[in-house]
Amino acid sequence: MSDFAPTEARLDVTRRKYPAFPRAPAVLVRLIKHIYKEIHDQANAVMRPHGLNHAEYNILMMLYGAPDNTLTPSELAGAAGEKSANVTRLTTELCEMGYIARAGSEGDRRKVALSLTPEGLELIDHFLPDIVTLLHRQTRHLSAAEQAQLETLLKKMLTGFGE
Amino acid sequence: MSDFAPTEARLDVTRRKYPAFPRAPAVLVRLIKHIYKEIHDQANAVMRPHGLNHAEYNILMMLYGAPDNTLTPSELAGAAGEKSANVTRLTTELCEMGYIARAGSEGDRRKVALSLTPEGLELIDHFLPDIVTLLHRQTRHLSAAEQAQLETLLKKMLTGFGE
């Protein structure tokens, strides 16, 4: 599942037909796609026994990391990398499950405050060990130095992605 | 759209509450998620005028890079990182659009051969300039050396991801 050689071979074929196709950027994009899909699938598998999926896990963790365990839907969208329409759906479901609560914001009445409930916090404590294991597994081939280096490079890549 | 500082802040909060949460792996995973989502959105936007989405683009490019412009559905699933059920749907649609063709495989009658049609090849030639531009834009902050380094590290991360 992790043999990247065929991808390289395909890229060579592509470049023979279309020499302007930039090898390194294309490899990077394909690698990131493959890694993301694995991360996504594995997170889904780990979270399933807890009754959640990857997206819901992310929403909860963004709130867990927020001051006061509270964010607005649009902050949550940015933090979790979800479209706002999707955040509405996900948070509505999480509300129904009792893990987060919705409240109007006093300062700006357009805004909505989404907060973890005690049940949500309890759930997080319950699944975090599995996630920690998963994170270690997903990075186990990289030394601490390599992780730091990779972090630097990915941040650089992300810089100004939207312009 | 590319300010990663809030993510780091959230991670610090998380680690104060739950010290075992591994900082570097979590950052890497979140970075990859963010970059992938950007890549996905931008590819969707670029391909839309051509009547395709990111997934369909990928399917076509995997065939473009294959010997004889032909792959089986399961090869395609591995190459494009899509679930096989999804490959069936995507390729059926691409067949209906006339960009690829389905044929039974002679050697093994369980297999199906999916090939680019001349129309498919023509379409690819037509959209590739836009994709090349996009790929350069997405990696423009990285030097050639950095791209090579990043490639090495991502490959290392991907190694044995599935075990």
Add this chain to the structure above:
DNA sequence: AGTATATTATTCATTTCTGAATTATCAATG
């Protein structure tokens, strides 16, 4: 104050994806 512009969140129809069967073929073994 009144009007135009921007932001926030949601809704809705549609598209896209997933996981769990199901069907068909192949390969190996007794």
Add this chain to the structure above:
DNA sequence: CATTGATAATTCAGAAATGAATAATATACT
């Protein structure tokens, strides 16, 4: 050659995500 177990592709129902439109509130400007 009959049976068992793997592999390939598809189907299907349900889940998840998207883009475009809407409603409500806020901000800036004249």
